[in-house]
Amino acid sequence: MNLQRINAALRQAGLTPRGAFHPVPGDGVPDIAPEQPAKTLILAGNAGPDMWQAFSASRNTDTDLLDDWSRDQLTPLAETFGARALFPFERPHLPFQRWAMRAEPCNASPLGMFIHPDHGLWHGYRGALALPERLELPPMDNRPSPCESCPDRPCLQTCPVGAFGKDGYDVPACAQHLATRDGGDCMELGCRARRACPVGATSRYEPEQAAFHMRAFFKTHGRKTDP
Numbered sequence: 001m002n003l004q005r006i007n008a009a010l011r012q013a014g015l016t017p018r019g020a021f022h023p024v025p026g027d028g029v030p031d032i033a034p035e036q037p038a039k040t041l042i043l044a045g046n047a048g049p050d051m052w053q054a055f056s057a058s059r060n061t062d063t064d065l066l067d068d069w070s071r072d073q074l075t076p077l078a079e080t081f082g083a084r085a086l087f088p089f090e091r092p093h094l095p096f097q098r099w100a101m102r103a104e105p106c107n108a109s110p111l112g113m114f115i116h117p118d119h120g121l122w123h124g125y126r127g128a129l130a131l132p133e134r135l136e137l138p139p140m141d142n143r144p145s146p147c148e149s150c151p152d153r154p155c156l157q158t159c160p161v162g163a164f165g166k167d168g169y170d171v172p173a174c175a176q177h178l179a180t181r182d183g184g185d186c187m188e189l190g191c192r193a194r195r196a197c198p199v200g201a202t203s204r205y206e207p208e209q210a211a212f213h214m215r216a217f218f219k220t221h222g223r224k225t226d227p
């Protein structure tokens with residue numbers, strides 16, 4: 001078994017390999033089975049158009065959930081490779097963002113979302129494979145966060161309702177704005193603050209994908225205030 005083979009299978013399933021690492025106890029990676037710790041964790045998600053193309057080609061994007069699709073793609077792969085599939089939407093929430101920092105050059109942005117030097121804020125996680133074998137991994141890419149050399153921080157100046165402040169992310173303010181006519185822009189093209197980031201422009205979600213994610217967020221957190 002090697003990483004290249006598993007990554008190829010992930011790509012075949014429409015998922016983008018998002019790095020891998022050797023877990024240590026503080027990483028919070030669950031055991032594969034009792035007394036069987038994970039020795040390698042491989043992250044899978046989206047960065048670039050592949051996941052959206054695979055999902056939208058095989059499912060109804062008005063009714064089907066990306067979480068269900070993710071489970072359907074990763075569960076058979078876990079069986080094939082003798083791994084345990086883990087998901088970011090499982091409860092209690094697994095620390096996927098902490099894992100992201102161990103696997104790829106990902107860092108917290110001022111928005112809370114994590115930034116990648118190539119993909120900017122336009123990437124996410126759909127699951128992970130926890131393996132009982134310690135696979136050989138390439139050296140960690142240690143590029144610094146692009147936010148460190150971004151003095152203007154346009155992401156923090158763009159939200160029409162100032163949802164990203166010193167106290168973190170104001171979810172009710174964001175959701176309330178999305179329900180208004182002014183919020184149509186964020187609903188249709190994606191969060192305005194996220195779009196203000198100049199990094200990873202080529203990975204930016206197409207409007208169809210951006211709107212899909214915003215609808216999913218709004219369904220859970222939105223409140224209708226406009227007549």
Ligand code: B12
Binds near residue numbers: 098122171217221
């Ligand atoms: C709960 C949750 C939310 C909540 C609250 C988020 C918040 N900012 O408070 C709500 C519903 C509001 C939300 C909204 C969104 N979310 Co959300 N959310 C999650 C979820 C399911 C769990 C997060 C969590 O509680 N983890 C538990 C803790 C223990 O894990 P952790 O890795 O240690 O996470 C913490 C650290 O990252 C820490 N942290 C923050 N900064 C730093 C810096 C350092 C140095 C360190 C060490 C830690 C740290 O804060 C995190 C949260 O507590 C994750 C999926 C996941 N399992 O991680 C997605 C996730 C974080 N969300 C994601 C996204 C994309 C969004 C949205 C943009 C959705 C959309 N509209 O498309 C919005 C906007 C988020 C924003 N601006 O912050 C992505 C982020 C991808 C990325 N690029 O980073 C994730 C990873 C889901 C995914 N499938 O990829 N989200």
